[in-house]
Amino acid sequence: MDQTNASRLSENVPRMYRVALRMVGDDDGAGEVVQEACVKALRAMGRFDGRSALSTWLHRITVNCAMDHLRRIERAGGRETSLDGDRAASLASAQPPPSATVDQRETIARMMAHIADLPDDCRCVFVLTQLDGYSYDDAARIAGQPRGTVASRVFRAKKLLLSQLSDSADSRVQA
Numbered sequence: 001m002d003q004t005n006a007s008r009l010s011e012n013v014p015r016m017y018r019v020a021l022r023m024v025g026d027d028d029g030a031g032e033v034v035q036e037a038c039v040k041a042l043r044a045m046g047r048f049d050g051r052s053a054l055s056t057w058l059h060r061i062t063v064n065c066a067m068d069h070l071r072r073i074e075r076a077g078g079r080e081t082s083l084d085g086d087r088a089a090s091l092a093s094a095q096p097p098p099s100a101t102v103d104q105r106e107t108i109a110r111m112m113a114h115i116a117d118l119p120d121d122c123r124c125v126f127v128l129t130q131l132d133g134y135s136y137d138d139a140a141r142i143a144g145q146p147r148g149t150v151a152s153r154v155f156r157a158k159k160l161l162l163s164q165l166s167d168s169a170d171s172r173v174q175a
Contacts, residue, residue: 016062022127023066025116037062060142114164126157
């Protein structure tokens with residue numbers, strides 16, 4: 001692999017990490033996913049044909065590695081579906097500014113916990129489109145799914161999140 005390809009790969013690592021972190025829900029798991037994705041990308045770089053952007057190709061590898069990671073955890077005894085406040089807060093790639101209020105930080109942590117509770121297929125495309133800013137077409141290429149499937153899963157994720165937020169708000173009002 002030449003220096004240019006290694007440099008191009010390293011430029012994408014932070015974004016790959018954010019995708020992995022939002023999908024698997026913890027720093028260690030995200031690090032493992034990115035490491036696996038980088039190894040796979042380096043091995044396959046000669047087969048990259050340029051039909052898509054390098055970042056799209058790398059994110060597809062990252063998403064596939066994250067899904068494999070989640071499946072391994074489930075086979076090994078299940079994964080935690082609910083995150084504590086610290087782990088949920090770590091899912092937010094852009095930490096709130098120091099001036100953010102405690103309420104804002106709690107809201108971000110709650111929202112990230114709700115995102116982590118989404119079914120894997122919905123969480124993947126929701127993260128790609130709503131948090132990382134990919135178009136539905138790009139997310140479809142990354143996830144290896146038809147655009148319509150991506151759109152329906154994003155819709156389902158939003159519907160589930162609205163329901164979770166409504167339930168959460170109702171329980172806070174009653175408390």
